[in-house]
Amino acid sequence: MKFYTYKPxxxxxxxxxxxxxxxxxxxxxxxxxxxxxxxxxxxxQCWICCYVGTDRLRQALEALSPxxxxxxxxxxxxxxxxxxxxxxxxxxxxxxALGKWYWFxxxxxxxxxxxxxxxxxxxxVISERVKELLIKGHMIIxxxxxxxxxxxxxxxx
Amino acid sequence: xxxxxxxxxxxILREVYKPxxxxxxxxxxxxxxxxDKGALQGQPDAQAARNAGVQDVKAAEAVxxxxxDGSLRKYxxxxxxxxxxxxxxxxxxxxxxxxxxEKELLAQAPKESLKEQSRTLEALETAAxxxxxxxxxxxxxxxxxxxxxxxxxxxxxxxAKEQAAEILQPRQYDDQEDCGVHEIxxxxxxxxxxxxxxxxxxxxxxxxxxxxxxxxxxxxxEAAGPAAEESIRQTTQEIxxxxxxxxxxxxxxxxxxxxxxxxxxHDLLFNPEQARKDASKAGEALGxxxxxxARISVGISMTAxxxxxxxxxxxxxTRTAQALNNWYDxxxxxxxxxxxxxxxxxxxxxxxxxEANKLKKPGAFMxxxxxxxxxxxxxxxAERKALEALTGVLKGREPLKEVAGIGAVGKAGEVVKExxxxxxxxxxxxxxxxLQDGKKKPISAEKAADKxxxxxxxxxxxxxxxxxxxGLERIQKAYDLLFYDKYPHLRxxxxxxxxxxxxxxxxxxxxxxxxxxxxINDVRFLSGIPNDARIGGKKVHQLITDSWxxxxxxxxxxxxxxxxGHMRKLDKQFGQYFMPPVxxxxx
Numbered sequence: 001m002k003f004y005t006y007k008p009x010x011x012x013x014x015x016x017x018x019x020x021x022x023x024x025x026x027x028x029x030x031x032x033x034x035x036x037x038x039x040x041x042x043x044x045q046c047w048i049c050c051y052v053g054t055d056r057l058r059q060a061l062e063a064l065s066p067x068x069x070x071x072x073x074x075x076x077x078x079x080x081x082x083x084x085x086x087x088x089x090x091x092x093x094x095x096x097a098l099g100k101w102y103w104f105x106x107x108x109x110x111x112x113x114x115x116x117x118x119x120x121x122x123x124x125v126i127s128e129r130v131k132e133l134l135i136k137g138h139m140i141i142x143x144x145x146x147x148x149x150x151x152x153x154x155x156x157x
Numbered sequence: 158x159x160x161x162x163x164x165x166x167x168x169i170l171r172e173v174y175k176p177x178x179x180x181x182x183x184x185x186x187x188x189x190x191x192x193d194k195g196a197l198q199g200q201p202d203a204q205a206a207r208n209a210g211v212q213d214v215k216a217a218e219a220v221x222x223x224x225x226d227g228s229l230r231k232y233x234x235x236x237x238x239x240x241x242x243x244x245x246x247x248x249x250x251x252x253x254x255x256x257x258x259e260k261e262l263l264a265q266a267p268k269e270s271l272k273e274q275s276r277t278l279e280a281l282e283t284a285a286x287x288x289x290x291x292x293x294x295x296x297x298x299x300x301x302x303x304x305x306x307x308x309x310x311x312x313x314x315x316x317a318k319e320q321a322a323e324i325l326q327p328r329q330y331d332d333q334e335d336c337g338v339h340e341i342x343x344x345x346x347x348x349x350x351x352x353x354x355x356x357x358x359x360x361x362x363x364x365x366x367x368x369x370x371x372x373x374x375x376x377x378x379e380a381a382g383p384a385a386e387e388s389i390r391q392t393t394q395e396i397x398x399x400x401x402x403x404x405x406x407x408x409x410x411x412x413x414x415x416x417x418x419x420x421x422x423h424d425l426l427f428n429p430e431q432a433r434k435d436a437s438k439a440g441e442a443l444g445x446x447x448x449x450x451a452r453i454s455v456g457i458s459m460t461a462x463x464x465x466x467x468x469x470x471x472x473x474x475t476r477t478a479q480a481l482n483n484w485y486d487x488x489x490x491x492x493x494x495x496x497x498x499x500x501x502x503x504x505x506x507x508x509x510x511x512e513a514n515k516l517k518k519p520g521a522f523m524x525x526x527x528x529x530x531x532x533x534x535x536x537x538x539a540e541r542k543a544l545e546a547l548t549g550v551l552k553g554r555e556p557l558k559e560v561a562g563i564g565a566v567g568k569a570g571e572v573v574k575e576x577x578x579x580x581x582x583x584x585x586x587x588x589x590x591x592l593q594d595g596k597k598k599p600i601s602a603e604k605a606a607d608k609x610x611x612x613x614x615x616x617x618x619x620x621x622x623x624x625x626x627x628g629l630e631r632i633q634k635a636y637d638l639l640f641y642d643k644y645p646h647l648r649x650x651x652x653x654x655x656x657x658x659x660x661x662x663x664x665x666x667x668x669x670x671x672x673x674x675x676x677i678n679d680v681r682f683l684s685g686i687p688n689d690a691r692i693g694g695k696k697v698h699q700l701i702t703d704s705w706x707x708x709x710x711x712x713x714x715x716x717x718x719x720x721x722g723h724m725r726k727l728d729k730q731f732g733q734y735f736m737p738p739v740x741x742x743x744x
Contacts, residue, residue, distance in 0.1 A: 009699055010706045013663050016598065025667070025713050038655075038699055048667070048709060084655040087637065088688065121710040142694045145703075 002128040003111050003150040005118070008044040008051065012036035017077055026122075032103045033077040039089040042146075043139035044104065049122050052076050055100040060133055061114075068130070070108015070115035076101055111152050118153060125150045281321050294321050297498040300490075309489075316495055359445050362411025365404070370396055374415050389416055418442045421557070422477045432557075440551035443477065444544055477557070478523045484556040485522035496550055500526070503546020589617065590635060594628040595669040597662040597677075605629055636678040643680050647736055654685040654736060655698055659724050659744070661705050671717060681744050682724075685736035697734045701727055 015033030022028070026048050034045070034052045043057040061068045078101045080090055110116035110125035118125050126134075131147055133139075140146050281295045298321060301313040370392070377388035393412050400408050421439035424432035432439075485493065526547070551557065591605035592598070600608075606616040609627040624631055634642075640656045641648050659682040664672055676682070690697040708715070708723045725742060732739035 007703060007707070010702045011699065014666070026710075027667075038696065038702070041696070041699070046706065048706065083637070084657075088652060088655050120713075121707075123710075145693060145695055145700075 003125050003152075004128065004131050004147045005150045006044075006124045006126045006131070006134075006147055008046045008124065008146070009040070009042050010047055011038040011040040011042075011045050012078075012081075013047045014050075015077065015079055032074075033079070034101065034103075036078065036080045036089075036098065037083070037085050039080075039085070039093075040098065041141055043134070043137070046124070049117075051104040051106060051124070052078070052101050053104045054139075055102065057134075057137070057139055058102050058104075060137055061130070064114075064129065064133070068114045070106060070113030072105040072107060074103040074105055076103035111150060118150070294498060294501075297494050300494050313495055317498070358407045359410045359414055362404075362407045362409075363414070363446060365400060365408065366396070366411055366415070371415065374412065375419055414442045414445060418446060418477070425477060425480060436557040439477070440557045441548060443557070444547035444551050481556055482522045499549055500546045503542050503549070590632045591616075591624075592630045592632065592665070592674040594630070595666060597665040597674075599632075599635075630674045632675050632678050636680075636683055639678065639680045640683045640685070644685070644737065647685055650685065650687070650736070653689075654687045657684050657686045657698060657701070657735070658682060659684060659728070659739075660720065661702075663705075663709075664720065667709060668715065668720075671715070671720065684732075684739060686734060687736060690734040697731055701731055 012035050014027075014029070015035030017031070017033035018029050019031035020027040021030050029050060032050060032052070034047065034050070043054040045052050058073050061071065078098055079095055080086060080098070104115075106115045106117055106124065108114065108116040110118035110123075114127040114130050116125045117123065131143075134146075135143055278295075278298065281298060285295045294317065297313075298317040301310060301317045304310040304313065373392045373395070374389065377392050393409070396412065397405055397408055417435065418439055421432055421435045421442075424435065485496065488496065589602070590599035591602060593600055593605075593608065602613050602616060606613045609616055609619065609624070609629060611619070621631065633639075636658070637656045641651070647654070658677060660672060660677050662677055665674060665677060686698045686701075688696070692700060704727060705723070708720075712719055725744075728735075728739045728743065729741040732741065732743070
């Protein structure tokens with residue numbers, strides 16, 4: 001099976017209610033509050049090493065057979081910021097209009113599971129079937145910006 | 158009308174507030190020219206009168222029928238004296254027989270001035286039947302009269318009266334033709350003294366430039382910096398070769414004017430500060446260009462990126478024309494009428510005044526000007542008057558300065574309005590923002606005061622160093638206010654673009670201490686990104702944010718230089734989409 005490096009959009013960042021395990025960089029949240037700065041246009045979003053996804057993406061992934069691997073779903077608090085999001089992006093819409101989102105916790109091995117992280121930058125690596133699901137479900141805007149073929153882990157001699 | 162009557166010789170002094178004209182207008186009294194006075198002084202009778210002795214004077218007094226020592230008392234009862242001095246005020250008379258002071262007569266002024274106004278209106282109505290310009294004045298006057306009481310009504314009524322007077326005044330001269338010798342004040346023989354000079358050289362040059370010349374000059378302006386200068390130099394040389402050495406100075410004057418105006422048009426979008434500085438010259442040049450009959454494109458204004466992609470700024474003065482239309486559309490109906498009337502009065506031609514109705518359509522102002530100019534008689538006098546009217550609007554009202562954004566200074570901006578509503582002191586305090594180390598969002602002054610364990614008042618008096626000791630930082634204003642204060646012409650796009658931090662606010666949390674909050678929020682590092690700016694379907698703003706994620710993931714402990722380097726890389730890649738645009742290395 002082919003694997004791809006996937007770079008989701010970052011339409012937001014950590015909100016004030018996020019709780020971190022420690023201050024060590026990159027910070028690892030134990031409670032996630034994702035605050036949007038731009039109105040999301042794709043079904044999966046990120047900030048540094050955290051990922052969130054829409055309910056419909058979660059359901060689509062859970063419907064995969066064999067079952068999707070390398071990912072867990074958890075609750076996430078979402079909101080829009082009170083700066084440009086409120087002034088420009090919201091256009092009178094409430095947070096509810098953002099829909100239901102989940103924290104996508106990645107814990108798989110890159111190149112083996114449907115979701116995994118690779119290298120020091122912890123690039124997100126997904127399987128071909130997940131990539132197809134995202135494209136066919138119109139969950140991304142332009143595949144050429146989102147995916148590149150994953151060459152596999154570099155072997156160290 | 159106040160008049161003085163001396164005995165039976167009812168010489169009427171016309172409007173007392175126009176003494177010179179009144180004297181000139183009298184049918185009974187005639188001004189004796191200075192030269193004639195000198196001639197009289199040399200006559201034998203005059204010499205005899207000058208040399209008369211006391212006896213001669215007494216003899217002359219004795220035969221006078223209206224002799225007086227300066228007091229009328231000893232002649233009381235003489236009926237011939239009853240009407241020796243009368244003050245008439247529009248049919249009412251104060252005299253020895255009918256006692257009334259001048260004050261009492263003038264007390265009726267408000268009521269009487271209505272009559273006067275009524276007469277002016279009647280005169281305008283009469284004139285409007287044959288003179289379309291008077292027709293425009295009449296409609297203007299009626300609109301002013303119909304307004305609610307207040308300063309606007311006063312201002313427009315005054316303007317309407319002045320303009321009506323200008324229209325009607327020549328007829329008063331005509332009426333005087335049967336009253337013998339009279340002098341028109343010298344000033345009126347030089348109508349433009351102290352006003353607009355007629356720049357014949359520039360107009361001549363503009364007329365000699367061909368549409369191809371205009372196109373080439375506009376094309377030359379597309380390039381930036383030295384390339385544009387070289388291109389304009391070459392185009393200028395070509396024009397001078399074609400038109401010949403004899404008209405060199407004339408042609409250069411015209412070319413300079415065109416290039417200046419094209420530059421203003423370009424700066425309106427890309428360098429509004431400079432456009433503001435050049436607005437006055439641009440207004441003058443635009444007036445001349447219009448008079449010269451040069452074509453001006455009126456298209457849809459566009460963003461810098463759209464302009465770049467379509468190369469539209471090669472079309473001459475698209476933005477200037479559009480901006481002028483927008484400026485006119487935003488004026489109050491009363492001001493619109495005043496502007497139209499100013500121009501109509503200056504153009505003074507029938508076909509043009511009929512166009513005034515078209516001005517009710519949005520975006521019609523430039524068409525109105527162009528149509529007016531197209532039917533303007535081609536003679537220096539008509540052009541001079543038209544230029545004066547155009548200059549009155551384009552320079553006097555400074556629309557070009559206003560559209561360059563800085564005219565907003567004269568209007569109450571949002572911040573000023575807030576100040577007015579909240580009170581200055583509280584407002585300034587409210588505008589100051591406090592940030593905690595390691596946080597990207599401001600906290601309230603109360604929270605900051607708690608953290609510093611001081612009162613709010615003491616907090617506001619603390620120095621930056623004292624605040625830093627408590628892990629606090631102060632910035633003077635919310636970043637969006639800073640941005641729109643610097644670029645007020647972009648306020649109208651507020652709902653259509655985001656204010657973007659070139660240095661991500663999240664740096665304050667992800668890499669605390671690397672940058673100060675005041676650096677992140679420095680207006681130099683703020684740019685507007687239009688919401689609809691997209692590349693490959695993706696929002697430009699989103700692409701920039703995504704790029705920062707990559708950078709921050711790759712650089713877990715970045716240096717300031719690395720961060721600045723990445724910012725400059727993004728400026729180079731996406732700066733053309735920013736409002737205002739940012740070039741590589743500009744910050």
